[in-house]
Amino acid sequence: MKLDKKDLLLYGVTDSHYLNGRKLCELVEEAILGGATMIQIREKEMSHEEFKQEALEVQEVCQKYHVPLLINDDVKLCKEIDADGVHIGQDDLDLKETRKLLGEDKIIGVSAHNMKEAKKAYEDGADYLGVGAIFSTQTKNDAQDVSMNTLNEICQKVDIPVVAIGGINQVNVLEFMGINLDGVAIVSSIFGSEDIQKASSLLKDKIQRIVSNKMPTCLTIAGSDSSGGAGIQADLKTMLANRVYAMSVIAALTAQNTTGVDAIYDVDASFVASQMDSVFTDIYPMAVKIGMVSQKEVILAISEKLKQYHARNIVVDPVMVATSGAKLISDEAIDTLKENLFPLATVLTPNIPEAEVLSGLKINNEKEMLEAAKYIGDHYHCAVLLKGGHQINDANDLLYKEEKYQWFKGKRINNNNTHGTGCTLSSAIASYLARGENLENAVKKAKDYISGALAAMLDLGQGQGPMDHGYVLDKKD
Ligand SMILES: Cc1ncc(COP(=O)(O)OP(=O)(O)O)c(N)n1
Numbered sequence: 053m054k055l056d057k058k059d060l061l062l063y064g065v066t067d068s069h070y071l072n073g074r075k076l077c078e079l080v081e082e083a084i085l086g087g088a089t090m091i092q093i094r095e096k097e098m099s100h101e102e103f104k105q106e107a108l109e110v111q112e113v114c115q116k117y118h119v120p121l122l123i124n125d126d127v128k129l130c131k132e133i134d135a136d137g138v139h140i141g142q143d144d145l146d147l148k149e150t151r152k153l154l155g156e157d158k159i160i161g162v163s164a165h166n167m168k169e170a171k172k173a174y175e176d177g178a179d180y181l182g183v184g185a186i187f188s189t190q191t192k193n194d195a196q197d198v199s200m201n202t203l204n205e206i207c208q209k210v211d212i213p214v215v216a217i218g219g220i221n222q223v224n225v226l227e228f229m230g231i232n233l234d235g236v237a238i239v240s241s242i243f244g245s246e247d248i249q250k251a252s253s254l255l256k257d258k259i260q261r262i263v264s265n266k267m268p269t270c271l272t273i274a275g276s277d278s279s280g281g282a283g284i285q286a287d288l289k290t291m292l293a294n295r296v297y298a299m300s301v302i303a304a305l306t307a308q309n310t311t312g313v314d315a316i317y318d319v320d321a322s323f324v325a326s327q328m329d330s331v332f333t334d335i336y337p338m339a340v341k342i343g344m345v346s347q348k349e350v351i352l353a354i355s356e357k358l359k360q361y362h363a364r365n366i367v368v369d370p371v372m373v374a375t376s377g378a379k380l381i382s383d384e385a386i387d388t389l390k391e392n393l394f395p396l397a398t399v400l401t402p403n404i405p406e407a408e409v410l411s412g413l414k415i416n417n418e419k420e421m422l423e424a425a426k427y428i429g430d431h432y433h434c435a436v437l438l439k440g441g442h443q444i445n446d447a448n449d450l451l452y453k454e455e456k457y458q459w460f461k462g463k464r465i466n467n468n469n470t471h472g473t474g475c476t477l478s479s480a481i482a483s484y485l486a487r488g489e490n491l492e493n494a495v496k497k498a499k500d501y502i503s504g505a506l507a508a509m510l511d512l513g514q515g516q517g518p519m520d521h522g523y524v525l526d527k528k529d
């Protein structure tokens with residue numbers, strides 16, 4: 053049997069520690085009835101004879117439902133009972149030897165923990181890769197940690213199907229959103245569940261949606277701007293215009309218009325946390341933009357939830373200082389941002405006054421922009437997009453990432469209606485990160501988008517008006 057990659061979707065791996073008086077083949081049948089698409093029999097503590105006996109019984113069930121059965125480690129047993137294939141690790145029989153013994157018709161899966169092992173397995177003829185452990189697991193003592201980034205890179209660059217393995221459960225399975233994988237291999241969250249059939253069915257439903265999803269997802273955590281030009285409203289419009297599915301967690305409400313902010317109504321930290329739970333446990337965001345958050349407790353709640361859900365591609369617009377130079381949030385909140393939120397950021401997007409506050413350096417020219425960006429990036433271990441303007445240059449922004457600098461030249465557009473430009477730029481960057489662009493491309497595309505929104509010359513309100521976030525829609529007329 054050759055591998056159909058759809059069979060990898062929900063790959064159940066057995067463990068007879070969960071028998072509880074039942075037979076292994078019965079547990080496997082429940083998993084298959086719930087939706088398991090492939091089974092691996094993996095029993096480390098059985099004699100060869102016991103393993104063979106169990107494998108034959110499991111094989112009968114798998115054949116009844118036309119679900120492929122793979123044998124863990126034991127290549128000879130696979131041949132002996134004519135199973136559909138084997139899964140071998142880096143310390144098991146060599147892949148080329150295995151292929152020689154089993155021939156071309158058997159499925160051979162190989163474990164990989166990094167790009168080098170993945171490429172070698174591909175070159176040597178593996179049919180699929182098992183990449184893990186992605187989350188911490190009690191099931192395999194000698195499992196090696198593999199990051200989501202490594203998994204993502206392997207899925208992008210190695211041209212054979214990939215399953216993730218290790219500690220995957222009903223909640224964290226959603227973190228695979230946006231990773232181009234083919235399925236998940238699971239022991240305890242299937243076979244250790246009280247209701248194996250139900251657990252398998254729920255897992256299958258979730259992984260199916262993730263694998264087939266083509267729409268990038270993006271979340272903004274910010275304040276609402278009743279006038280629609282900045283904050284949550286600008287972020288949602290920007291995300292839609294840049295073709296991602298947009299979600300929001302509202303951290304504060306403002307009564308404002310183009311002439312100023314009239315009132316602020318803070319949202320309780322626990323309600324911010326609840327909104328994040330609702331989002332992250334259903335439609336997992338592939339990137340997160342964080343705008344103005346001014347309450348210490350709210351910042352702490354956001355940081356905790358971002359860590360809990362292993363959020364990735366986090367763009368933090370550190371809104372702290374108004375264009376006029378006036379501080380918008382308290383010193384205590386700034387300290388909380390620095391200690392708790394900035395270290396989680398993929399990129400920070402300060403303007404010049406904010407960069408001065410964060411670096412403690414005065415910025416009067418491009419050389420001082422370089423120094424401040426380096427200070428901030430090195431200090432918080434993230435990339436920094438230091439936005440130009442403020443009399444230093446036109447609209448040239450500086451990206452500092454991993455000791456390297458890159459200038460992004462902006463088009464000078466003679467439009468005073470710039471309300472919400474910071475929000476718009478950061479949410480456009482988040483949108484492109486969600487779409488899988490690297491940071492440099494995301495910044496470039498986000499700047500192009502904002503130039504277009506300014507150049508559309510919308511003129512609304514009696515003060516500094518908003519941009520036309522939807523200008524891209526005109527092209528569709
Ligand atoms: C699908 C899948 N992926 C990885 C493994 C781990 O294999 P290995 O590294 O050989 O470790 P053991 O399972 O033998 O302990 C797997 N079994 N299945």
Ligand SMILES: Cc1nc(C(=O)O)sc1CCOP(=O)(O)O
Nearest residue numbers: 184185189191218219238239240
């Ligand atoms: C069999 C196995 N292989 C792993 C690897 O990292 O290669 S982790 C693992 C155990 C997976 O069990 P659970 O779903 O209970 O965490």
Ligand SMILES: [Mg+2]
Nearest residue numbers: 125140141144
């Ligand atoms: Mg092995």
